[in-house]
Amino acid sequence: MPFSVLMAFTESYGIGIAGIASGALMLAIALPGPARARWASRRGPAALPLMAVACLILFTAAAAVMGHVPWQAAAAVTAAAGCLFPPLTPALRSVWSRLMPDKDHLQRIHTLDSTVEELTFVATPLLVSAGMALSDTRLTLVVGAILLLPAALGLSAVLRALPADQSEEDAIEATVRRQRSVLRTRDGRGIIVPVLALGLFAGGLEVIIPAASSHFGGLASSGYAFAAFSVGGVVGGLAYGRKTWVATLRIRYVIVTAGLVAGAFLLAAAAQSPLIVLVAFCAGLPMTPIFVVAYLLVDERVEASRHTDANAWLGSGFNVGSASGAAMGGQLLALTGPRLVAVALAAVASGAAAVAFRIATAEEVSERLTGVGGNSDVPGVPPV
Numbered sequence: 001m002p003f004s005v006l007m008a009f010t011e012s013y014g015i016g017i018a019g020i021a022s023g024a025l026m027l028a029i030a031l032p033g034p035a036r037a038r039w040a041s042r043r044g045p046a047a048l049p050l051m052a053v054a055c056l057i058l059f060t061a062a063a064a065v066m067g068h069v070p071w072q073a074a075a076a077v078t079a080a081a082g083c084l085f086p087p088l089t090p091a092l093r094s095v096w097s098r099l100m101p102d103k104d105h106l107q108r109i110h111t112l113d114s115t116v117e118e119l120t121f122v123a124t125p126l127l128v129s130a131g132m133a134l135s136d137t138r139l140t141l142v143v144g145a146i147l148l149l150p151a152a153l154g155l156s157a158v159l160r161a162l163p164a165d166q167s168e169e170d171a172i173e174a175t176v177r178r179q180r181s182v183l184r185t186r187d188g189r190g191i192i193v194p195v196l197a198l199g200l201f202a203g204g205l206e207v208i209i210p211a212a213s214s215h216f217g218g219l220a221s222s223g224y225a226f227a228a229f230s231v232g233g234v235v236g237g238l239a240y241g242r243k244t245w246v247a248t249l250r251i252r253y254v255i256v257t258a259g260l261v262a263g264a265f266l267l268a269a270a271a272q273s274p275l276i277v278l279v280a281f282c283a284g285l286p287m288t289p290i291f292v293v294a295y296l297l298v299d300e301r302v303e304a305s306r307h308t309d310a311n312a313w314l315g316s317g318f319n320v321g322s323a324s325g326a327a328m329g330g331q332l333l334a335l336t337g338p339r340l341v342a343v344a345l346a347a348v349a350s351g352a353a354a355v356a357f358r359i360a361t362a363e364e365v366s367e368r369l370t371g372v373g374g375n376s377d378v379p380g381v382p383p384v
Contacts, residue, residue, distance in 0.1 A: 001059070001085075002026055003128050004144045005078055008137040012067035012074070021075040023323060028082030030319035034182075037087040037312030041094075041305070045159040051086035052152035058084070059145035063138040081145075086152050087312050089117075091159065094307035097299040098162055104244075107296060111241030114291045118233045182310045187301045190250075190359035191294055194257040195314045197352035198290050199321020201260050204329035204345045205229060205283070206322075208267055211338040212276045225280040232284025240289040249300060250359045253293045257353040259286030264346035271338040297359070 005025050009018035040047040058081035066074045093113065100106045131140035182188035209225045245252060263283030270279040291314070298310045329341050 001141075001144050002029075003124050004137070004141040007128055008063065008066060008141045009071070009074070011137045013071045017071045017075075021071070021078055024075055024079045025082045026319055026323055028079040029085045030316040030323070032083055033087065033090075033312045033316035033319075034309055036083075036085070037090045037308045040087050040091065041308045045156040048086045048088065048091065048152040048156045048159075049149065051084050052148040054084045055081045055086065055148055056145045060142050063141045066138055086148065087308060088148075088151055088155055089315060090308045090311035091155055093295055093298075093311045094304075095159065095162060096295075097304075097307070106299065107245075107292065108241050110292045110295045111237050111288070114288045114295075115234050115237040115241075118230055118237065118288055121230050182302065182306060182313055187297070187359050188310070188313075190253075190356050191297045191301070191310070192313050192317050193355040194253060194290055194352040195294050196317040196321040197257070197348050198260065198287060199318035199323075200325035200348055201264065201283075201321075201345050202229075202287075202318075203322040203325020203327070204341055205267070205280070206326045207329040207333050208271065208338045208341055209276065209280060211333055212267075212271050212273070225277045228277045228281040229284040229287075232281040233287035235281075236285035237288030237292065239285075240292060248362065249293055249297050250356070250361065253290075253297065253356045253359065254353050256286045256289040256293060257349060257356050259289075260349035261346050261353065264342050264349055268339045268342035268346070271342060301359070 002022055002025055006018050006022040009021040013021075036051070040051070058077055062074050062077040062081065065077070093110070096109050096113070097106055100109050128140055128144075131137075131143065183192055205226075209229075213225060240256075247255070260283075263279075263286065266279045266282055267276075270276050273279075294314055295311065298307055298314070302310045325345075329345075332344065333341050
């Protein structure tokens, strides 16, 4: 949807306005994402098709008026559609642990899920470009919105078919703790902050790559480096999924987040080199593993009733980080050049690794469960 919106606004109003509209849509999807996920979780499976229908109506309305009204009006309708975007991905990932109770299988399905999602970033521009060649970009926007319906209906059917997995005591506890944001807990921050840093990293890459490419192959060659970054994410995800890990999820999370630090320093070293394509591939290697470990940590450290909410925080954190990284990275690049942007990203990733390291250890969780060590700050673990 964001790419379709970008193309449709470009054709109707120009690339400058298209960037504003696309950014507004991404923020409209990201910022209220956790709240939408909580609302959908409380209302049950029927909420997803309802939100998909509302999105379809608003996106269709935006396509109908695009080019005939001031761009602000079309952008406002598009952003309104984003505010109602159904939390399909968070809802899907919240049920994997119920479908795959075996931890090895759960790791593999999260890896496959994240790898397929990464491949969509390769396929989507091709599909939208084909749609543009065959028809009007506004029709492509409507077709994309229509696809939300079968996705929402299918996922709603899956959710209805699943048996309840909470005891009455768990449900009461979830109700009591419902108002506390996942981000306010120690483990919640430890899970979400590295994904936010990954978003900042990806957003910074959006300005580093064109700046680096302009020194040796021209701006048009940026596409090769962007593709290499996505391919790196796919390869990293497949490699992670095939390995049998001994380290705990907490330590794995610190390691893969530290991989961003190494990738940022590689970017700084190759900021004006033809090796930028290879470096972009290497920088993308930890991307999918970060998401996979984050989803596994949500399953391990967050109560089942909050999984959709927590997964929505991950998606929103990445999207907000990406938008912020591109905006702030662009300003910093204009002042100092791409190398300092890459060093700043390395510093952010280092901080995120430190936050991930503060996730409670298994021993700390055990102490809290047995009444040693004071009140719990771990989602899903009651205060003692």
